[in-house]
Amino acid sequence: MDEEYDVIVLGTGLKECILSGLLSVDGLKVLHMDRNDYYGGESTSLNLVQLWKKFRGSDNPPSNLGSSRDYNVDMMPKFIMANGALVRVLIHTDVTKYLYFKAVDGSYVYSKGKVHKVPATDMEALKSPLMGIFEKRRARKFFIYVQAYNENDPKTHEGMDLTRVTTREFIAKFGLDDNTMDFIGHALALYRDDHYLDEPALDTVKRVKLYEESLARFGGGSPYIYPLYGLGELPQAFARLSAVYGGTYMLNKPECKVEFDEEGKVMGVASEGETAKCKKVVCDPSYLTNKVRKVGKVARAIAIMSHPIPNTNDSHSVQIILPQKQLGRRSDMYVFCSSYSHNVAPKGKFIAFVSTEAETDHPETELKPGIDLLGPVDEIFFDIYDRYEPVNEPSLDNCFISTSYDPTTHFESTVVDVLNMYTMITGKVLDLNVDLSAASAAEE
Helix, strand or coil: CCCCEEEEEEEECHHHHHHHHHHCCCCCECCCCCCCCCCCCCCCCEEEHHHHHHHHHCCCCCCHHCCHHHHHHHCCCCEEEECCHHHHHHHHHHHHHHHCECCCCCCEEEEECEECCCCCCCCHHHHHHCCCCHHHHHHHHHHHHHCCCCCHHHHHCCCCCCCEHHHCCCHCCCCCCHHHHHHHHHHHCCCCHHHHHEHHHHHHHHHHHHHHHHHHHCCCCEEEECCCCCCCCHHHHHHHHHHHCCCEECCCCCCCEEEEECCEEEEEECCCCCEEEEEEEEEEEEHHHHHECCCCEEEEECCCCCCCEEEEECCCEEEEEEEHHHHHHCCCCEEEEEEEHCCCCCCCCCEEEEECCCCCCCHHCCCCHHHHCCCCCCCEEEEEEEEEEECCCCCHCEECCCCCCCCCCCCCHHHHHHHHHHHHCCCCCCCCCHHHHHHHCCEE
């Protein structure tokens, strides 16, 4: 271990594994350490015995739930946008050869006490029970505008400068009501609260376009894909990539103490009496607790069920977004469901998550609107965890710290964090203009 590295990465969460893979491909000498004896950190997947141990303190789950090893329960469950940044990173790094994906069945939104499929195109808008007949026509015009919009072709802008017009003004031009604005902003553009309404509309249009393009990609019922055997496969795939390019891995290394010189710059990482020298450290917030601050907490419920979520067309995998306004909350609530069709549970079993930015210390009460959508559950677990973000200045101490995972059930914000960190570490912007047809590993 007494060697010198360009970068030492601490923690094998998904963000850290993507970065160690990208940096290894770039030719940097990378050492990747974790105090745990398993991959994934906070974003690991648990079998049934591990799940029971974590939440119930015993390792004897009831036998009627099936074999423990048939379960891969993600601790940070998120679907992947089929045309989004994470897929581009997977193709850019060729990690797709280690993974198999399957389309997610459905994408739904909660409105006026009911669950509805999210309309994403002009044709779907015309069929949607979310809107009355006149609103459907107005929504159709909005979708036609978004589909035709090309940033580099002023003819498609219809006289609007979307870098100056706010989303609120832009949507008002189509005469859309608050409910329609709600599902466009939260279930299509995937904003977590309503701040976007007073920001330039260009970002909203790009996000809705991404949703539509992702939906068209596999022609399924949603714009999302998800790996077979769950997300625990992703950190390991990037770890393999790093190893192929010369990265060194050490799991089960206790303490992992970051060491600094007199100027406060990183000089290495010590563990078990040895020190590995390095120029830069990449880690999750738990490794440098004095350089992060708490920014919130997430409440979540994990349910094991024997049926799909009602009112989702019997979908075996589904996301439901409950916009804040529909619940009288400050932030959205998310329902995620996967099942044996993605090999994350035994046949006939479904895993559902309900998560949100916690506004109280009572997840059972706070998550009720989402839990009520699930129908009967075999088992349910409740949890609250803190979220942190870095407060250090990486240019001064050479420490690059990831932000804790948010409660969303999609990866877009996660990848933004990774790409920003990559640019800070290397001074380069990762080129994600890749041929998306290369993702042939995705299965229908």
